[in-house]
Amino acid sequence: MTSLGVSLVDALLGESRRAAVDDGSVRGADWRLATVATVGVDGTITTTDTVIARRLESYVGPKVGDLVAITVSGSGGWVCWGRLGAGATTWTPYTPTFTASGGGAAAGNAVVDAEYTLRGDECQLRISFVAGSSTAFGSGGLRWGLPFTAASLPNASMFWAGSAMCSDAGSAYFPGMCRILGGTNYLVGISATTATGSTPTEWRPATPFTWATGDYASFGITYKIA
Structure with missing residues (x-):
């Protein structure tokens, strides 16, 4: 019974960790890469995995397909820092x-x-x-x-x-x-x-x-x- 209880606890902990990886409000502030799917007229972008993020003022001329860095606050709000450079050139x-x-x-x-x-x-x-x-x-x-x-x-x-x-x-x-x-x-x-x-x-x-x-x-x- 003890072994079964330990296994159940381990399984629940593992599932919680996986959920935390996918949910910024669970794991706290974090950042990752994303691809722009649509550009809003309200200063936001929506990524291909449906995250809506507000653009920083420095991220100008956003385009569909941009590879961008996005970050999430502990409360789940997303911000887009801007596009990443393409390799060794910025042209x-x-x-x-x-x-x-x-x-x-x-x-x-x-x-x-x-x-x-x-x-x-x-x-x-x-x-x-x-x-x-x-x-x-x-x-x-x-x-x-x-x-x-x-x-x-x-x-x-x-x-x-x-x-x-x-x-x-x-x-x-x-x-x-x-x-x-x-x-x-x-x-x-x-x-x-x-x-x-x-x-x-x-x-x-x-x-x-x-x-x-x-x-x-x-x-x-x-x-x-x-």
Whole structure:
């Protein structure tokens, strides 16, 4: 009888330990890794195992699939510290959209190489773009999409500025700048002069030259994300 009683106690203790591993309110404060399943508009994320955690202010630009560190208090409340870095680099590749303000643009078989890195709400961004045979340039100003929407600015005339360069299939090079307006999710290129020497202008299907296969654009910029 004594042996049976001891076995029963051991079994109950083992079950209690297993329950404590799964329940933060039992085991006290703890942390673990999780994957983001959904991003709420109320400053929370929900993990793939249904934990709802409030984000720290430093965790900006959350995305589905992020590998994050979450922690739980003794009372069972969850907090998400932020995403983990990917290996030895903090740069994340992404594919920017390619559009035009008047419509009709499409990247087609363009070669695109873009990546970003975050430090708090600061996003450092690099985009390289080589037009392909099926790339369409549409009409109006050419636009390259951002990984995160830019934060709003106090005045509509204000913007973030960066460097840019484009080339007419390697035969002529046009250094310039790029800019991001507050609250937008794209950047535009601006040349100091066009091929005919006219005034500074945003890049369009025919400026600073007529864009075609093999033409190249490159951007580098840092901006604050929303």
